[in-house]
Amino acid sequence: MRHEFLLSFCMMVKNEEKNIGRCLNALRPLLEKADVELIIVDTGSDDSTVSIAKQYTDKLYYHKWENHFSKMRNITISYAKGEFIFILDADEVLINPLDLYETINKEKQSANTFSVKVKNLNAYGGFTIISQERIFRNDGEFHYSGAIHNKPVYKKPVMGTGIILEHYGYLFNDKELRESKFKRTGSLLKAELEKDPDNPYYRFQMAKSYGAHGDIQEALTEIRKAHKLVFRDHNLRRNLVFIYGAYALFCLQANEYDEAVRICREGLEIEPEYIDLYYVAAYSLNKTGRNDEALDAYTKYMDLVNRYDNLSIANDPRIELFFISTSFKDSALSYIANGLYDKGRFEEAYKFARQIDDKSERISISARTLLKMERPEELMDIMADDRYDRDDAEKMLSVVEAEMLNMNDGQRKRVQEVFSKGEDIYSVLNRFRLRLYEDDYNAVDRVIRDTDFERLPEFYAELFIYMDRNPRTVISAFKKMRRSKIKQYVKTMLAKRDELGDYLADYILSENVRDNDYNSQKVFAGISYVLLYKQAQVFKNIIDDSFDKYYMIFKKYMQCGINMVNLLYNGERLRLIYSTLDNEEDRFFIALKYTKEAVEKGDVKTGIGYFSEALHNNRYMACYMGRYKDELFQNAVCQEK
DSSP: OSSSSEEEEEESSSSSSTTTTHHHHHHHHHSSSTOOOOOOESSOOOHHHHHHHHTTOOOOOOOOOOSSSHHHHHHHHHHEEEOOOOOTTTTTEOOHHHHHHHHHHEEEEEESEEEEEEEEETSSSSSSEEEEEEEEOOOOOOOOESSSSSSEEEOEEEEEEEEEEEEEEOOOOOOEEEEEEEEHHHHHHHHHHHHHHHHTHHHHHHHHHHHHHTTTHHHHHHHHHHHHHHHTTTHHHHHTTHHHHHHHHHHHHOOOOOHHHHHHHHHHHHHHHHHHHHHHHHHHHTTTTOHHHHHHHHHHHHHHHTTTTSSSGOOOOTTTEEEHHHHHHHHHHHHHHHHHTTTTTHHHHHHHHTTTTSSHHHHHHHHHHHHHHOOOHHHHHHTTTTTTHHHHHHHHHHHHHHHTTSSOOOHHHHHHHHTTTSSSSHHHHHHHHHTTTTHHHHHHHHHHHHOTTTSSOGGGGGGGGGGGGHHHHHHHHHHOOOHHHHHHHHHHHHHTTTTTHHHHHHHHHHHHHHHOOHHHHHHHHHHHHHHHHHHHHHHOOOOOTTHHHHHHHHHHHHHHHHHHHHHOOTTTHHHHHHHGOHHHHHHHHHHHHHHHHHHHHTTTHHHHHHHHHHHHHHHGHHHHHHHHHHHHHHHHHHHOO
């Protein structure tokens, strides 16, 4: 057979304007070569598919769709004049085209068929991968058979390649396109199953079609039928082993965990390298409380994943692997690392933790493990790595802080000593903890003045716990923070030094701020809220002599809040929209503002309505609101009389 080209790309398309440009643009380096041709058969597009295709090739042909995939594939092949044919779809992208060209040139005498790795991208950022024969010697005999899910009929030997073909068809961002594909494929499969109801391959494809459409129970029903048809025939089970992968996946999606474990174990007896079955088994075992078995299955899964390129399954065109993307590997590694950590096998846990791709998870487990092994110096070295930015460092330090809570005094002191050597704010905090400043609180004040604490975790509030020595420094730092951050810091300060509560209460009552000073009002409201909330837990059980003092703080808190919302919001429309604001505390203050205004006008009924709304938005203040209600509305009734 005479050939004019080395390679012919053969495509059949219909209404692929969203995909075809991306596909063909990737082929440009090859289409510029004289011995490469592009053949496109359009089966009835009514969008811009044809006009896009014309920009890349003049070998564009038109054939009406005849409801038979293989027949249309074979029409595209009939136009090919290349020594080899590459079967390509419009929703695919060839990643390394020049490598493909070099491989064919180099190996064309030793292979009749070449396989590529098809990477099926999904809408969740992951992918599946399968080895597929896509490049065939154009010997006049090569063709496709089968009306649905057409199969190539080719000659061996087959050579596996590392060529990647990214497939975008599983993204299904276009609901209309998904529906049309489901109806088209589903109708063809149903027709074939009517003729041959005991065909396990068609049952498998029907299950996949339902699964891609999101009909999981229907998919599970079909795959169970496929499994039943092959169960008693060992050779058939081996040839159709991919049924086990689909069966396990649908069990997982339907939360049928015991069934999933059973099917995975059965499938692994046939194909011990079936990576997906180990993952599904591990996940399902964990869900059913068999944690040690899950740990073992995840470990075997990771062993296979790490050896994937050298596994025979990597070049098995029968098997599409769903659980090989980074997110699944990370889930397995996290489970293994945490499981080993819980068993006290810290060195092994650390080895697996370091393999996790997700930085946040890797940081968390690595930090906990190194601290358990009493190796804080190594943790410092990791933080110094260029791969870790400020947010990563703070994440790691948050783990350090959490772990120190469970350490004895000696262990805690050693960690603090290791983390006190630098000039960063965390080193300052640890020198402060170690009393290395002795009585030089001015040094800490300077650090507080020079630091923006808004983005820093609340454990840095420990630097503020002696604010009674110089309150202005701490108040100035609070003014740079959001109200929620102030509350977090005050809670931490009180947890570290409980007696600070009395000082803060007296400070709030003794200090006055201007009505138009928003930042000061914000600070006073934030501090007051924490004091009032903490004491309200006491007042739930008993009202003691301190209630009058905290009621006075409540009234100041309330007035600060009203002053704040007056500065933040204005306009009569606020009365209509305030109930939709995200900030519940602001809604509380606004409702109190309208309560007071209504009472001042003598409209007690409206005032009671707003008061109820205020209480709904801040129930933590109920004990104080009870007295305020009596005071406010009793005065209003007296004024009416």
